[in-house]
């Protein structure tokens with residue numbers, strides 16, 4: 001009954017989905033469907049900035065951005081794609097500005113830029129100002145601006161529609177089935193091209209900066225259809241989450257001069273990254289914090305450390321490090337300036353911790369933050385399904401759910417927002433171009449059957465298992481056993497436990513039998529997605545016998561370029577996970593030891 | 597500590613009329629009201645329905661009436677409310693189920709004020725950014741913070757009186773563009789805001805400003821819009 005037809009369907013209305021929708025709709029009949037109202041998407045939570053070698057405050061080069069990202073990825077990123085992204089970056093940022101995005105400004109009236117971890121001047125090795133920002137709500141401004149431009153350009157939206165199945169016919173993606181949350185009705189969206197932009201899956205972990213909506217729906221839907229997922233073992237733990245809550249404290253705090261302090265009152269990062277110190281790559285800083293904690297130097301011997309951005313500390317450290325302003329004068333800050341640069345961070349600390357960062361230190365611990373792996377694509381956003389990069393006709397992906405791979409083993413801060421804008425746009429353009437060159441393929445017979453039976457099974461399950469209990473256990477297992485440090489022993493336990501949870505999940509009880517906003521049913525379905533992906537993550541991580549980027553094996557502490565300069569691909573066949581590999585694209589940057 | 601949580605309940609598929617349910621829970625003072633709702637949903641009554649996503653006050657999903665005041669459930673702590681907590685849906689919008697209201701009238705109003713950047717003049721010749729001074733950028737900083745949570749609009753007596761009153765959130769968005777030195781459609785927006793559903797129906801009750809979880813000085817922004825209408829000046 002509820003049948004719709006569009007040339008292009010975009011699933012997801014975050015930065016990537018909106019960018020794709022905006023571009024696809026220029027030439028093709030396009031609709032964007034989203035389980036959240038678009039402005040609720042997680043892109044709105046991004047704080048610190050979006051990178052581009054604009055060089056507005058000091059010399060910067062696209063080449064340096066490219067090299068920093070490759071190094072940051074621990075040489076697992078595909079160098080052609082990274083170069084493409086960094087080359088597109090300046091124009092992408094300017095385009096956002098032309099759409100009205102209110103970036104902060106330099107005294108000359110240009111887009112202001114700040115320091116961020118891993119972004120350097122390749123000649124001096126010192127940090128470089130590359131992150132374009134709008135206070136500490138850059139993502140919010142990107143999300144609002146793109147949504148507004150979509151309204152202006154009359155893009156079609158289906159808000160609070162959740163995609164639950166991808167439709168495939170004759171080897172082509174032909175649409176999706178979605179549930180309208182307000183009515184519980186199923187809808188079939190018939191399309192020539194489908195773009196997934198569903199975001200990440202950090203909710204698999206106990207302590208996370210990620211929204212409730214980060215349940216990996218897109219990746220899980222494709223896995224169920226027999227399509228591969230790439231590099232799922234690579235998950236980023238951000239060094240500075242608010243203790244226990246996981247809420248993110250942007251790296252911009254350290255960019256603006258904040259430092260990490262252990263239980264002995266020492267600034268410990270110089271020990272681990274002598275040159276850029278507190279502004280090393282995220283994997284490096286997270287491991288440093290864990291090492292401090294494990295060696296008993298957490299605050300009061302506990303499992304957290306402090307982040308200190310009090311002006312007196314910032315000024316003392318800036319003096320010690322010889323830090324200067326762009327004009328060469330001494331770098332100093334006042335409490336007032338901290339408040340101006342980081343208003344939201346200060347608000348979070350006051351509300352959730354009762355701590356005022358201008359006068360007190362913030363208790364922090366690493367928090368599960370970003371999905372580097374995901375749906376394999378090439379640099380045009382086409383989903384590719386094997387080691388030869390063969391595209392799957394009609395299927396596209398962009399944003400955090402995709403793996404291009406531009407982030408490889410570890411994403412640099414500010415490169416994700418850039419990824420959304422660049423690859424969202426290209427996925428939109430490509431999908432529209434493809435759609436305009438082909439006829440509609442027919443839909444499978446009874447397109448809703450698979451989705452309906454999956455949901456009916458959940459709805460009528462008679463078991464006793466509680467969704468929240470299973471979910472809580474999964475999160476703890478994944479955070480403790482497949483987290484920052486990993487060993488074979490732990491991961492074998494994790495895999496066994498996740499599989500047990502999957503069995504229990506088959507007997508889950510949904511008490512709400514209604515149709516209207518049955519959020520209990522939706523939560524149960526999302527848990528199923530997370531369990532699928534948790535298993536893929538753990539199996540991929542166990543398989544990779546080396547340490548690289550965000551994947552740190554205590555039993556294999558070194559990077560092994562001979563064996564492991566390759567991407568992991570996992571497919572699900574007859575309920576078994578099968579692993580294969582794909583080479584990393586290397587253009588001119590040979591792997592080197594990574595020091596910061 | 598022990599808290600009693602009284603929640604507005606309405607399931608249109610079962611209930612003829614809404615009612616309240618009371619739950620007693622153990623919760624630390626640092627729990628968010630959202631955490632309490634999750635606990636009830638997880639372990640007491642799975643049918644309880646509400647919207648949420650970010651859980652830290654930036655997505656605008658979970659504005660609710662908590663102890664009679666519009667607030668975000670994820671930004672209000674037990675420490676702030678005390679042990680007796682009443683949670684109800686926003687006023688002035690139709691309840692769909694439990695704490696979920698129909699946001700359509702709210703977003704329709706938002707869409708009325710041309711909520712997008714308009715500048716049809718040619719780009720700078722070098723293709724780079726349109727220049728804006730730090731002061732010009734600061735002029736509208738405050739109103740860029742809005743997360744469209746509707747706490748303001750649904751606390752306003754004028755909106756309770758009529759859903760078509762554009763309401764404070766729409767004015768905040770209009771302000772963000774009217775005072776952006778790069779935007780060229782200020783006069784069109786001011787015209788829209790001067791019509792019957794516009795700022796004239798704001799009676800400076802300050803409810804909106806009190807309700808805003810982003811601490812936007814909404815009444816001040818509305819005042820600036822009114823002044824611009826009279827003087828025709830935007831500085």
Ligand SMILES: Cc1cc2nc3c(=O)[nH]c(=O)nc-3n(C[C@H](O)[C@H](O)[C@H](O)COP(=O)(O)OP(=O)(O)OC[C@H]3O[C@@H](n4cnc5c(N)ncnc54)[C@H](O)[C@@H]3O)c2cc1C
Pocket residue numbers: 011012013014015016017033034035036037038041042043044045046047048049050138139161162163164197198199200209210211213217218248250369370398399400401413414415416417418420
């Ligand atoms: C707190 C925080 C701070 C960050 N700061 C930065 C930063 O400073 N710089 C940076 O570069 N990156 C940052 N990141 C990372 C970056 O913000 C995200 O990676 C990025 O915004 C993801 O965008 P997206 O478009 O892929 O997904 P999202 O914006 O999350 O959008 C996902 C969309 O998919 C929809 N969706 C999901 N599942 C379904 C389904 N089944 N059916 C229909 N719709 C669905 C959702 O409704 C949503 O609209 C930060 C991340 C966090 C969490």
Ligand code: SF4
Pocket residue numbers: 741742743744745746747748749764765768807808809810811812814
């Ligand atoms: S102005 Fe404040 S209260 Fe009103 S919608 Fe925006 S954020 Fe919410």
Ligand code: FES
Pocket residue numbers: 647648649650651652653654655656657658659668669670671
């Ligand atoms: S859940 Fe996002 S604002 Fe509360």
